[in-house]
Structures are given as structure tokens and as C-alpha cells.
Amino acid sequence: MAERRALITGITGQDGSYLAEFLLGQGYQVFGLARRRSTDSFDNIAHILDQIELITGDLADSSSLFRAMERAQPHEIYNLAAQSFVKSSWELPEMTGDVTGIGVTRLLESMRVVCPSARFYQASSSEMFGLSEECPQNEKTPFHPRSPYAVAKVYGHWSTVNYRESYGLFACCGILFNHESPRRGLEFVTRKVAHAVARIKLGLSDRLPLGNLDARRDWGFAGEYVVAMWRMLQQDEPEDFVIGTGEDYSVRDLVEAAFSYVDLDWQDYVTQDERFMRPAEVPRLLADCTRSQKRLEWNPQVRFQDLVEMMVQAELERLNNSKKPEDATI
Numbered sequence: 001m002a003e004r005r006a007l008i009t010g011i012t013g014q015d016g017s018y019l020a021e022f023l024l025g026q027g028y029q030v031f032g033l034a035r036r037r038s039t040d041s042f043d044n045i046a047h048i049l050d051q052i053e054l055i056t057g058d059l060a061d062s063s064s065l066f067r068a069m070e071r072a073q074p075h076e077i078y079n080l081a082a083q084s085f086v087k088s089s090w091e092l093p094e095m096t097g098d099v100t101g102i103g104v105t106r107l108l109e110s111m112r113v114v115c116p117s118a119r120f121y122q123a124s125s126s127e128m129f130g131l132s133e134e135c136p137q138n139e140k141t142p143f144h145p146r147s148p149y150a151v152a153k154v155y156g157h158w159s160t161v162n163y164r165e166s167y168g169l170f171a172c173c174g175i176l177f178n179h180e181s182p183r184r185g186l187e188f189v190t191r192k193v194a195h196a197v198a199r200i201k202l203g204l205s206d207r208l209p210l211g212n213l214d215a216r217r218d219w220g221f222a223g224e225y226v227v228a229m230w231r232m233l234q235q236d237e238p239e240d241f242v243i244g245t246g247e248d249y250s251v252r253d254l255v256e257a258a259f260s261y262v263d264l265d266w267q268d269y270v271t272q273d274e275r276f277m278r279p280a281e282v283p284r285l286l287a288d289c290t291r292s293q294k295r296l297e298w299n300p301q302v303r304f305q306d307l308v309e310m311m312v313q314a315e316l317e318r319l320n321n322s323k324k325p326e327d328a329t330i
């Protein structure tokens, strides 16, 4: 079979790096859209930089997206780029709307003009369910977004559906629940907790300030979720799918599991800090994956406890190798 080409936006992020690895393993030629940066650190993709081609671009700049489509001539496009940290979206509401929301339309429009027969994946989010009255949530659950980020994701989601219905593009949305890994940004709660626990265990810190401990999330491993993205684009027809583990835990459960992995009692270190509370919280997200299990034959293997241990262990190793010993205060 002739080599297939994939274009990944957000390739420097957590999911982009795992997806690039996976697609390389499947024999794809991988192109990644990456923003111009002032330093040359590409931590998540450093190990595959010589196997991929980076194209400078930004979801806020249409001309760069047209050029990226023309350069890559992709068979598959994965739109993973976003201002993805929910808490920051209250501080950067317009930028989040522009990049995470309208950026999707810019990308779809460039695809429609340059390579309309490509297949398109949009990284939709369980945050769109927000203050949902239904639990668990599936593909038919109504959205009630609770942050500028979630509002922007709803816009991107419906833009993708609209381009599918208006122009017949093969465009799918993966409504993914929280997925984590050692490559997660330091500001997200799983990595923040794992990092702080490792620092405390190694005697580098003695505190962990957190926000709402009661919030519940359906947490899975990012390395498995990128396979579901790819499977969506291998279907005969474009459709949207919910992806998660079907199990939810509280932030308190997360903290307890992480500290107990290193034989410490979380109550000796964790404090509640107003700075990490949100203007509007999403109390509980839990996936009903009946449809994706059946149609995509996708079943995650990494459970919550495995994930927490993987992340704490990775932080211990990182710190023992003296890489990036910083305090998580974001």
C-alpha cells in the first residue's frame, strides 16, 4: 500500500506525541503543525523529531493552515491543538475562543479547499457535558458547558458536524474523557499531584495545595486513547464517539492513591487553596462507552490505580535524574 500521510496539529502536546508515535508505527508519513517558539525544547517529541516533518503554523492564522495542507497533502488530519487548560480559559477567554473554537473552522475550511477527500478528526471533550443532568454521559447526552474552554469546544464540535453535513467531508469528533500520562502538562491535576508526591517523597517539598477535592473524573491513559482516534478515521462512515474508561474517581481518591504508592498519608501534606478553585466547576464526568466499545472495538486496559502508579513512578525517575525539579504552583 502507498504510504499514507497524516497531519497532526498539537503534535508537541501530550496526545500529539503519542499519536505521532502510533502513526509512525503504522507506517504513516507524519507531519506536525507546530507554533514558532523561542526555545528549541520539544520534550514530548524529541525522540521522534528525525522521523517527522514539522510545519510552522498556528490555529489563529489561516494562511499557515492552508500552507500546511498544501505541504502535507494529508490523507488524515488530526486536530489536537488547543488552549487546553480549563482553568486558564477564564483568564484567556477570547484567545481560547479564537484558538480552541474558531481555529477548528479555520482548519476545516483549509481542508475543504485544499484536500476535501482527507479524513478529519476533531478533539472534542467531555467538558462539553459540563453540568450534565445525565450520568454516565454518551453521544446523545446534551451539552452544558461550564467554562470558556468548554464553550469553545462545543463550537468546534458543531463546526465539525456542520462541515460533515454541509459539504460531505469525512469529519469525526472524538468526545474524549480525561486522559493522562507522564507527558501531561504540569498544571493538570494528575501530573501536579504525581509531581508533588515525588518531590515530597524525595524531601524536596512538604506541601501540596489543591482546589476542589470532590470533583470526579473518568481518568484513562493517553497512550491508549490515540488508538481510538485513529480507529474513528478507519470507519466506513464518519461518526462521533465517546471515549473513556467507564469508571470515575474523585480528586481525593487520586491524592490518596498517589501518596499511598510512596507510603505517605496525604492528609499530612494536602491543603485546600482558593487559587485552585474554579468560577464554575464540573462536578462529575463519567463515560458511557457502549457505542465505541462495540463499533471501534476499543477497550482501555490501563486502570486508575495503574495510571497513578505509572505517573508517580515517572516523576520519581525524572527527579532522580535531576530533570526539571520545579514546584507545581500553577
Ligand code: NAP
Residues within 6 Å of the ligand: 009, 010, 011, 012, 013, 014, 015, 016, 033, 034, 035, 057, 058, 059, 060, 079, 080, 081, 082, 083, 084, 085, 099, 123, 124, 125, 126, 175, 176, 177, 178, 179, 180, 185
Ligand atoms: P496539550 O498537551 O495541552 O497540547 C495542546 C497542543 O496544542 C500543544 O501542542 C500546543 O502547542 C498546541 N497549541 C496550542 N495553541 C495552539 C495554536 N494557537 N496553534 C497551534 N497549536 C497550538 O493537550 P492534550 O492533552 O494533548 O490534548 C489534545 C487535544 O485534546 C486538545 O485539543 C484538548 O483540548 C483535547 N482534549 C484533551 C483531553 C485530555 O484529557 N487530555 C480530553 C478531551 C479533549 P505548544 O507546545 O506550542 O503549546
Ligand code: GDD
Residues within 6 Å of the ligand: 084, 085, 086, 087, 124, 125, 126, 127, 176, 177, 178, 179, 187, 188, 189, 190, 192, 209, 210, 211, 212, 213, 215, 216, 217, 251, 276, 277, 278, 281, 282, 285
Ligand atoms: N488542574 C487542577 N489543579 N485541577 C484541580 C486542582 C488543582 O490544583 N484541584 C482540584 N482540581 C480539580 C479541577 O477543579 C477539576 O475538577 C479536576 O481536578 C480536573 O482538573 P484538570 O486536571 O485541570 O482537568 P479538567 O478536567 O479541567 O480538563 C481536562 O480534561 C478535559 C476532558 O474532560 C483537560 O485535559 C481538558 O483539555 C479536557 O478537555
